[in-house]
Amino acid sequence: MTDGDDGPYYALCSPHDPIAQAALVARRADYAAWRVCHSQVGPLTEGNRDWDEHAAELRASPGGTPRFIESHLVALDVLDRLPSLRRLVEDMMHLDMYTLVRIAEVIFKLDPDLDGDAGAWAFLDEQLTAYLTPKRAAQVLPTPAAITRKLRQLLSLLQAEIPDGKKKEREQKRELDDGYLQYPDGPGTVGTAISHDQATAAIIDRALREHAAQKGLTIAEAHADIVLNQVTVSVTMNVYKANDIPGAPTFLPDRTLLTEEAEEKLDEHVGRVRDMDEAAHSEVEGYSPSGAQRAYLEGRDGTCRWPGCDAPAEGTDKDHRVNHADGGATSPRNMVCLCRRHHNRKTEKLIHYLFDDVTGDVYWLFANGKWVVDEAAGPLAPANRRWLSTLGERLKKRRARLWGTA
Incomplete structure (x- = not known):
């Protein structure tokens, strides 16, 4: 594996892959075309444009519906408010317009009280840029779903800073049908x-x-x-919280960041506390991992580890990298989460992988000699632990600026 000589890069930008390079050219051209449209129309989010007129004019150029055109131009509006991310995107061109549109759609849900807060936008810019900067050669780019999930985590942190008085004021305005909606969904369905x-x-x-x-x-x-039928269902849920990081937030296995209110509500149902550091280094006899090991694996991996698969880790098979029949240990150091479909692909030896139990990285080896590296994305992943260790201090400084507290 000599690609590491080129420094960190995402696999879809690989300098050694002609298909990746061709796709890179296409992404850059698409981005440039939308930038030309944006320069002629101007920021839509400023509210000073006759959009109907512009939409009618532009449809003859890029094509698509007014909604399609609008979503792409708004995505560039949002990117312009994230200068570090914009520089990264224009340098690497690893994010396509579809992903930028998804990012804008999530950010548009930013609370109105934070939308005009330059500090909030600077925080999002810093965090997204760090998250979308490759750390190693041939790294798999997070999927649009993973990117928007990370973004929702960041928004949750920001939303939690809204003064309690404003939150209560909104709660008092709730009506009976709030949070409930039925709508036509095709012939004969609702x-x-x-x-x-x-x-x-x-x-x-x-x-x-x-x-x-x-x-x-x-x-x-x-x-x-x-x-x-009033069926009663008993469930077991894992939630994760670092006990060595003061003020660390609590996560669900899918990396959802819980609010303080949600954490308190779930705390009422906690029946057992497990040490995940201990589980990470444990080994059991037999083929099946223990409950603690399964909880650790799901918390570390977050999803199926097949490149680009977003299947939740909960419910996945726990695959032995070195087969148990060949002497492979039943230990998280030798196991990763694979959905049933991709577990079968591995079992059929259509693809192989190597696992680094220190970083949590999985190196996938294809038959044609190509390889990519998938980074663990769960709340227990080493990268997320490093993120949490620095995030608390950054948020503390931000709160001090906002509310004048230490």
Whole structure:
């Protein structure tokens, strides 16, 4: 593996891969075209443009619906408010317009009280730039879903700083139908959208998935069965919190960052506390990992470790890198999370991997000699532990600037 001589880079920007280089040229051209559109229209978020007129004019050039054009131009508006990220994107061109649109859609949910806060935007800029800077050669770029998940974590941290008085004022304005919506969803079907606080939503999601798996139902069928037949479902949930980092936040296995309110609500249901550092170095007899080992693996990996797979780690197979039959230990040092489909691909020897148990990195080796590295993304991943160790101090300084507290 000599690609490391080129320094850190994402696999989709590999200087050794002609397909990656061709795609890089295409991304750069697409970005440049939208920049030309943006320069002619100006920032849409300033609210001083006749968008209907511009949309009619632009449709003849890039094509697409007014909504499609608008989403791309707003994405550039948002990127312009994140100068470090913009420099990184224009230098590397690793993010396509689709990903930039997804980022803008999430940031648009920033609380109005924070939208005009330059410090909040600087915080997002710093954190996103660090997250989207490669750390090693041939690294797999986080998927758009992973990027928006990280962004929601950052927004949760910022939202938590809104004064309690404003939060209570909003809560008092709630109406009966708040958080509940039904809408036509095709011939003969109706969609239902329900919003809950984080803790309640996490418990419901886990119950639905458990019941669906046990009964061979879809999630929607499991929901109907539980509600209409008053089914009782018992669930086990893992939550993660660093005990060696003062003020560390609490995470769900999918890397959802819990608010203080959600953490307090879930604390009421905690039945067992496990030492994940101890589980990380443990080894058991037999093929199946212990409950503590499974909890650690899911907390470390976050998702299936196949390159680009976003299947949640919960419910995945726990694969022995060195097969158990060949003497491989049943230990997190020799195991990674793989969804059933990709576990089968590995078992069929269509692809191989190496595992670095210190960094949590998985090096995937393809038959044609190509290789990529997948970074662990769960709340227990080494990279996330380093992030948490510095995040607390940064937030403390930000709060001091905002509220005049130490």
